[in-house]
Amino acid sequence: MKILVIGSGGREHALVWKLAQSPHAAQMWCAPGNAGSAQERLAKNGAAVECVNISAEDLPKLLAFAQKKRVDFTIVGPDNPLALGIVDLFQKYGLKIWGVNQKAAQFESSKVFSQKFMGKYGIPTAAAGTFSDVIAAKKFTATLGGRCVVKADGLALGKGVLICTNQAEAERAVDEIMVGKAFGAAGARIVIQEFLEGIEVSLHALCDGTTAKIFPTSQDHKRALDGDLGLNTGGMGTYSPTPFLTETELAETGRKILEPFMRGCVAEGIDYRGLLYPGVMLTKNGPKILEFNARFGDPETQVYLTRLENDLVELLDASVSGTLDKIELKWKPAASVCVVMASGGYPGNYEKGKTIRDLDNAAKLPGVKVFHAGTAKSGNEIVTNGGRVLGVTALGKDLKAAQAAAYAAVEKIHFDGAHFRRDIAAKALNGH
Numbered sequence: 227m228k229i230l231v232i233g234s235g236g237r238e239h240a241l242v243w244k245l246a247q248s249p250h251a252a253q254m255w256c257a258p259g260n261a262g263s264a265q266e267r268l269a270k271n272g273a274a275v276e277c278v279n280i281s282a283e284d285l286p287k288l289l290a291f292a293q294k295k296r297v298d299f300t301i302v303g304p305d306n307p308l309a310l311g312i313v314d315l316f317q318k319y320g321l322k323i324w325g326v327n328q329k330a331a332q333f334e335s336s337k338v339f340s341q342k343f344m345g346k347y348g349i350p351t352a353a354a355g356t357f358s359d360v361i362a363a364k365k366f367t368a369t370l371g372g373r374c375v376v377k378a379d380g381l382a383l384g385k386g387v388l389i390c391t392n393q394a395e396a397e398r399a400v401d402e403i404m405v406g407k408a409f410g411a412a413g414a415r416i417v418i419q420e421f422l423e424g425i426e427v428s429l430h431a432l433c434d435g436t437t438a439k440i441f442p443t444s445q446d447h448k449r450a451l452d453g454d455l456g457l458n459t460g461g462m463g464t465y466s467p468t469p470f471l472t473e474t475e476l477a478e479t480g481r482k483i484l485e486p487f488m489r490g491c492v493a494e495g496i497d498y499r500g501l502l503y504p505g506v507m508l509t510k511n512g513p514k515i516l517e518f519n520a521r522f523g524d525p526e527t528q529v530y531l532t533r534l535e536n537d538l539v540e541l542l543d544a545s546v547s548g549t550l551d552k553i554e555l556k557w558k559p560a561a562s563v564c565v566v567m568a569s570g571g572y573p574g575n576y577e578k579g580k581t582i583r584d585l586d587n588a589a590k591l592p593g594v595k596v597f598h599a600g601t602a603k604s605g606n607e608i609v610t611n612g613g614r615v616l617g618v619t620a621l622g623k624d625l626k627a628a629q630a631a632a633y634a635a636v637e638k639i640h641f642d643g644a645h646f647r648r649d650i651a652a653k654a655l656n657g658h
């Protein structure tokens with residue numbers, strides 16, 4: 227099978243790495259990929275994965291490439307091409323592609339759409355309202371005593387969420403998004419949720435239109451600095467499993483979310499085939515959904531795919547063809563920890579082109595897989611080429627062992643300005 231993976235981050239390198247292990251993969255490309263994807267070899271025949279210089283958002287060029295190379299199966303990593311309708315486009319031309327279609331991508335591209343859907347189908351979420359009127363919005367924040375979260379409706383590069391502790395802050399947040407248009411058109415409508423306290427976890431479920439199969443739990447670390455301080459980032463590290471939900475609680479949570487979700491999709495004529503990634507707050511009143519994403523998490527993918535035992539080509543194929551009910555997801559009992567090494571200054575301004583040294587020494591350590599995110603080849607060297615540079619991932623017999631292995635690998639890798647959190651998985655190990 228000829229396979230094309232779309233995207234350039236750590237998530238996509240992890241997808242490439244796992245798909246390349248499948249005996250079904252005979253030739254693979256990644257558009258645009260990174261220096262790590264380009265180093266992968268196919269298990270079947272030793273062929274190299276080829277990176278193609280086409281952006282993940284250039285739909286016409288991606289289509290032309292897939293047609294020219296007669297790609298059998300395209301896998302989409304990031305949310306933007308999904309929201310732009312890449313799945314609908316490829317399907318129109320008879321090409322097999324994995325990822326949600328444009329209608330289903332609304333769960334991520336519109337928070338108002340998601341919030342209304344959750345209300346309509348009884349999916350546990352925060353008390354919330356959706357607004358396109360400033361005065362009504364401010365009235366609603368007052369009913370929450372100002373302790374709320376104000377969210378721009380559309381995609382705002384992860385920045386359109388403002389947490390408020392009192393009414394004055396809440397009114398400022400509403401003005402900033404709706405009047406000041408801080409996030410442009412994305413803020414024409416807003417969602418206001420009550421502020422929820424608890425432990426935040428990431429859930430993932432693979433869906434095929436009728437069946438949804440839930441993954442084990444994982445937890446991301448969104449802030450730049452140890453102790454959840456500093457600015458929000460794309461994610462500085464993950465681990466799986468988390469100790470915060472037992473198997474039974476996870477299954478119960480999955481049912482509470484996924485059954486009404488799939489039922490609602492059928493009722494609304496949404497053919498949900500792809501990945502559903504709800505952000506969940508475990509509150510004292512039970513799990514509540516904060517938001518839906520419609521693709522794999524980054525860096526959640528890195529810990530999930532190092533634990534996954536199934537053939538990923540077969541899994542994603544079943545997600546497209548509607549046969550997931552015939553497949554049982556199998557996970558290694560081992561724990562996985564991913565520590566992101568970022569460029570100095572990230573998530574603010576940072577420089578690119580710093581030489582990354584000693585990657586081979588880290589890769590030699592047992593249980594370690596170094597996924598590339600923002601990297602590029604420059605002559606014979608691998609250099610930094612983005613904010614999040616590497617996702618240093620390790621499996622271990624338990625979380626403590628996986629954490630130790632991941633940090634041992636991190637210590638071996640060097641580039642100017644490298645920064646990373648030292649407390650990935652610490653919440654699980656410290657028991658809070």
Ligand code: AMP
Pocket residue numbers: 352375377384387419420421422423426448505516517
């Ligand atoms: P979102 O993009 O909607 O997931 O929001 C980004 C982050 O804001 C989440 O990962 C949470 O840490 C925080 N957040 C969002 N909604 C709430 C809420 N209702 N209560 C508390 N924190 C929230």
